[in-house]
Amino acid sequence: MIVERIGRLEAESAAPLYLQLQRVLRDAIERRVLGPDEALPPERDLAEAYKVSRVTVRKALDGLVDARLLTRRQGAGTFVATRVEKNFATISSFTEDMLSRGRAPRSEWLSRSEGSVTPEEAMALGLSPGSPVYRFTRIRYADTQSMALEHATIPARVLESRDMVADSLYKALGDNRPVRVLQRLRAVLFTPEQAELLGIAAASAGLEIERRGFAADGRTVEFTRSYYRGDAYDFVAELSVGPV
Amino acid sequence: MIVERIGRLEAESAAPLYLQLQRVLRDAIERRVLGPDEALPPERDLAEAYKVSRVTVRKALDGLVDARLLTRRQGAGTFVATRVEKNFATISSFTEDMLSRGRAPRSEWLSRSEGSVTPEEAMALGLSPGSPVYRFTRIRYADTQSMALEHATIPARVLESRDMVADSLYKALGDNRPVRVLQRLRAVLFTPEQAELLGIAAASAGLEIERRGFAADGRTVEFTRSYYRGDAYDFVAELSVGPV
DNA sequence: CAGTGGTCTAGACCACTCA
DNA sequence: GAGTGGTCTAGACCACTGA
Numbered sequence: 001m002i003v004e005r006i007g008r009l010e011a012e013s014a015a016p017l018y019l020q021l022q023r024v025l026r027d028a029i030e031r032r033v034l035g036p037d038e039a040l041p042p043e044r045d046l047a048e049a050y051k052v053s054r055v056t057v058r059k060a061l062d063g064l065v066d067a068r069l070l071t072r073r074q075g076a077g078t079f080v081a082t083r084v085e086k087n088f089a090t091i092s093s094f095t096e097d098m099l100s101r102g103r104a105p106r107s108e109w110l111s112r113s114e115g116s117v118t119p120e121e122a123m124a125l126g127l128s129p130g131s132p133v134y135r136f137t138r139i140r141y142a143d144t145q146s147m148a149l150e151h152a153t154i155p156a157r158v159l160e161s162r163d164m165v166a167d168s169l170y171k172a173l174g175d176n177r178p179v180r181v182l183q184r185l186r187a188v189l190f191t192p193e194q195a196e197l198l199g200i201a202a203a204s205a206g207l208e209i210e211r212r213g214f215a216a217d218g219r220t221v222e223f224t225r226s227y228y229r230g231d232a233y234d235f236v237a238e239l240s241v242g243p244v
Numbered sequence: 245m246i247v248e249r250i251g252r253l254e255a256e257s258a259a260p261l262y263l264q265l266q267r268v269l270r271d272a273i274e275r276r277v278l279g280p281d282e283a284l285p286p287e288r289d290l291a292e293a294y295k296v297s298r299v300t301v302r303k304a305l306d307g308l309v310d311a312r313l314l315t316r317r318q319g320a321g322t323f324v325a326t327r328v329e330k331n332f333a334t335i336s337s338f339t340e341d342m343l344s345r346g347r348a349p350r351s352e353w354l355s356r357s358e359g360s361v362t363p364e365e366a367m368a369l370g371l372s373p374g375s376p377v378y379r380f381t382r383i384r385y386a387d388t389q390s391m392a393l394e395h396a397t398i399p400a401r402v403l404e405s406r407d408m409v410a411d412s413l414y415k416a417l418g419d420n421r422p423v424r425v426l427q428r429l430r431a432v433l434f435t436p437e438q439a440e441l442l443g444i445a446a447a448s449a450g451l452e453i454e455r456r457g458f459a460a461d462g463r464t465v466e467f468t469r470s471y472y473r474g475d476a477y478d479f480v481a482e483l484s485v486g487p488v
Numbered sequence: 489c490a491g492t493g494g495t496c497t498a499g500a501c502c503a504c505t506c507a
Numbered sequence: 508g509a510g511t512g513g514t515c516t517a518g519a520c521c522a523c524t525g526a
Contacts, residue, residue: 016514042492053516055299058493071462074493075524180484187431187449187474205449205474207431218315230431230449237481240424260495286511297497302512318512319504 002041002049006033009050017052021060029069029080039077040070093170094140094148103142105167110137110197112162121153124212124223132156136165139197140226146198147232152224158215169222176221178213185209185235194227205230246285246293250277253294261296265304273313273324283321284314337414338384338392347386349411354381354441356406365397368456368467376400380409383441384470390442391476396468402459413466420465422457429453429479438471449474 007024009017028034040046043061047054061078064070072078098105113135117127127133133153140148152169158176159165165172186208195202206227213222228235251268253261272278284290287305291298305322308314316322342349357379361371371377377397384392396413402420403409409416430452439446450471457466472479 018514044492053518055517056515059514072493073524074522075491077492077524180482183481183483184478185429185451185481186478187451187472189449189474203447205431205433207429207451228431230433234428234430235481237427237429237479237483238424239427239481262495288511297499299498300496303495316512317505319510320506321511 002045017050018056018059018063021046021050021052021057022063025060025064026069029064034080036080036082038080040079042077093168094150095168095170098142098147101142106141106143107167108139108141110139112136112165114156114162117153121223125153125155125220127155134159134162134165136162136169142232145232146200146229148226148228149194149197150224150226152222154222155220158219158221173215173221176215178222179216181211181213181222183209183211187230188227190227198227198229200229200231207233207235209235246289261294262300262303262307265290265294265296265301266307269304269308270313273308278324280324280326282324284323286321337412338394339412339414342386342391345386350385350387351411352383352385354383356380356409358400358406361397365467369397369399369464371399378403378406378409380406380413386476389476390444390473392470392472393438393441394468394470396466398466399464402463402465417459417465420459422466423460425455425457425466427453427455431474432471434471442471442473444473444475451477451479453479 006028009020009024013020025034025040034040040061041049043054043057046057050057061070061072065072065078068081070078071081095105114132115135116130117125117133119129121127121133122129122131125131125133133155136150136152136154138150139146140150154169154173159172170177188206188208190198190200190202190204190206192202194206195204206229209224209226209228211222211224211226212220213224215221250272253264253268257264269278269284278284284305285293287298287301290301294301305314305316309316309322312325314322315325339349358376359379360374361369361377363373365371365377366373366375369375369377377399380394380396380398382394383390384394398413398417403416414421432450432452434442434444434446434448434450436446438450439448451474453468453470453472455466455468455470456464457468459465
């Protein structure tokens, strides 16, 4: 009954049960089989239906609650969240960011080089002096509008060659893609050179974003400094209370 | 042995065991009783030492891993994280933010009024048209330097009176304090009026930050639009990968 | 007061690390 | 191969919600 409606676990999957169940539930929510504000079956029923223990059901639900897809009310039940805000403040590359805003990302390369780290880069990337890095400089466009000037420095060891970076840097990084980034944002006035490259009026306001990206293994894999047009780009961030 | 070193659970606490244990461990880490990179006792040993089940130990550790105080390596052990970055991207009010940067926050009130929501505010705060709100406008200083112009709108129901807000708005909000905020940042040029209020040159770059704050019960309790000096303030944000 | 989520236990097996 | 974290179970009691 429950399983028919929500979905089956994959029969011969090696993945942990709680992740399989999590996936089935997430899919059901995405496909609107479980509508907003709808109550999920009680944990005990889910456990019985999927032939797992209630602890496993709870572990599956925990992840979805963390991701704000579900809310729990003690004594009342577990409910599908009303999706007012979604996917804010999750990492995306410029490419993905623009696609999600319904725009077509494009890059114009200014340079693509290799060299040794500067002291500033070594500090930001956690590299020893003299380590080899690739540097990429480009103008980013959304549709035909210029959006940003971007300078990226990547440790050579995380990229097979500098020519792998065609359009998306994050795509080229593959498994070394950042799972966590730290960004620092400031408002600045564009320099005449920057304004000219972006094709905008001198003395316009821009957003300087300095980004350090960390891969799953904790190593720093990206140090990027970008200059976004203030009139064309805004940045959304979600913050929450500190560690418990 | 273990308990002597790390600390005791409170004897007669009503709090869940896993939270008590979490607290003891966090304290031990903060006090450097457990130093960076040091291995914690195995989960089974902790369970025995504190007379709780291993499941409870794991639940306590889970929270600390989420908060990045610990890292786990299967087969190897659980280790105290090397605290390279801490407390980024957690909510803080202007007051707290400045204090943490070692500066003295101060406000100069421009106005403090009550009224009915505008359509824009109603939308942002999730209020019905006509609902009463308080509005606060002030110039924010760090030491003697002007930092920002701030316009805040607060639903009247979450504040006892508008005169409760002395220095810190978040302090006045008490239990209605936001636990989650969504911010939108843009680079703008200051208007002549804004520049004059802040005592800076006309046509300087500034950071426009629009913030919506959500209390623990999910209600929107704050809608603020601020203008920060680009030359005096930067914003740090931490992002991570989306929901699993 | 019946039903729900919140916490907790004792024990088991597997996957991985490291000497 | 001993020791560690990762997953999972069956069952229990408590705290809270809502008809």
